[in-house]
Amino acid sequence: MIPGPFEFVRAASVEEAVAALVAHGDDAKVIAGGHSLLPLMKLRLAMPAVLVDIGRIPGLSYVRVEGDEVAIGAGIRHHELERDEVAGAEVPILPHAAGQVGDPQVRHRGTLGGTVAHSDPASDLPTALLALGGSVVVQGPDGRRSIPLTEFWLGFFETALQPEELVVELRVPRTGPAGWAYEKFTRRANDWPIVAVAAVDGRVALANMAGTVVRATATEEALARGASIAEAAALAADGTSPSADMHADQEYRRHLARLLTRRALEKAAGVGVTAA
Ligand SMILES: Cc1cc2nc3c(=O)[nH]c(=O)nc-3n(C[C@H](O)[C@H](O)[C@H](O)COP(=O)(O)OP(=O)(O)OC[C@H]3O[C@@H](n4cnc5c(N)ncnc54)[C@H](O)[C@@H]3O)c2cc1C
Structure with a gap:
């Protein structure tokens, strides 16, 4: 249960992380909370040569209302989303689903961007996101693009994300408290x-x-x-x-x-x- 050897790059910004992904190509893998990737690495089902850590990039954890939508930073931890007051008022299904994920340790480490990018069909938050509708904002070497949630998950562990792109934000319609x-x-x-x-x-x-x-x-x-x-x-x-x-x-x-x-x-x- 020990992962293979890897180089570790701690990115200080989204741009730095994207540059590292471009530099290392298929050999690199992003790590956020590590609670899906590390188990796969310990089983040697994933053996990236380079890990690009995005877990300490500032400014990736937020929930804010923007017009008819709520924008949520991909770095937000499940635990933070569970307790977020804006999310609780505007899209309460998300904090509720975040509170259903695993145990407190998992919720303190796992990130929204991580569970979205991982594409496990059993995941709680992607299920709630898909019922809300909305989009995934990703950033790569050519800038940002938006992918509708209905087109993002392509298969088991497979998404519309390109290897050098990061999930940076989720955007969902405001629903209010009921329904x-x-x-x-x-x-x-x-x-x-x-x-x-x-x-x-x-x-x-x-x-x-x-x-x-x-x-x-x-x-x-x-x-x-x-x-x-x-x-x-x-x-x-x-x-x-x-x-x-x-x-x-x-x-x-x-x-x-x-x-x-x-x-x-x-x-x-x-x-x-x-x-x-
Ligand atoms: C014991 C245990 C119980 C769990 N129970 C549940 C449960 O009940 N329900 C549930 O839904 N989940 C559960 N999980 C999974 C948990 O929610 C994970 O934290 C989550 O799926 C992945 O988030 P992460 O930040 O840890 O991602 P990581 O493990 O760091 O990464 C997962 C994958 O996404 C990629 N990635 C991560 N962030 C980004 C990004 N911003 N952009 C592009 N790619 C990215 C990585 O390269 C990797 O391929 C459980 C996990 C564990 C260990």
Whole structure:
């Protein structure tokens, strides 16, 4: 469980980090909180020759309202997001989802940019972000560009990010206090979700139901044409391809997706939650 040898570069700015990524190409890997990358390195599933540490770049941790959107710095730790008052007032699903991630140690180290860039389909915050809609702002040698969240996650551990680009900001629409819910099913407290569902204003996103976090499009379309919550939630697993593992087979995950979607939609609508 000891990583292979690597060179360590501590970047003092986003520009320095990008320059290091350009200089070292495919041999380099960004490290932020290290709570996804280091386990992979210890298992030697990742063996970067150069680690570019962005964890101490100043000015990457913020939450601010900009017009109709909330802009969130990629360096914000899950723990900071969980307690952020602006996020709590403007996009409360995000602090709530941040509080669901792992245990306090993970939440004190892990970053929003890290969990977005990692593209694990079981991740809590990307699921909530996908239900919110919005975009990822990335910075590379040619400057900044914005990628819609619906186009960012391409597969398991695969994103639209280029090797020399950094995630620097997330931008999501302001929702206000109501109309959202996050339902996470775990075997034990602090675990990754077996399945999780985020619902925001009629948009529904699912964790662990495909190779990336995904929108429950059949459910969303049913809601848009006026179907009841029960009818729409019954379609939540349509078009998904959940994996099977020691925790749950595919059919159980589909069942959870339908059940948790109904609960999330009922909570988001402020109606009583059906028990079973
Ligand atoms: C015990 C444990 C339990 C956990 N439980 C949960 C859970 O319940 N739910 C959940 O959602 N997550 C969970 N996590 C994952 C946790 O949220 C991680 O912190 C997060 O996924 C990665 O964030 P990080 O800052 O640690 O990223 P790192 O590990 O530093 O990096 C992860 C990947 O993203 C890249 N990267 C990081 N930052 C950037 C950036 N700004 N731009 C471009 N690329 C970047 C890295 O190169 C690497 O490929 C758990 C982790 C552990 C160790």
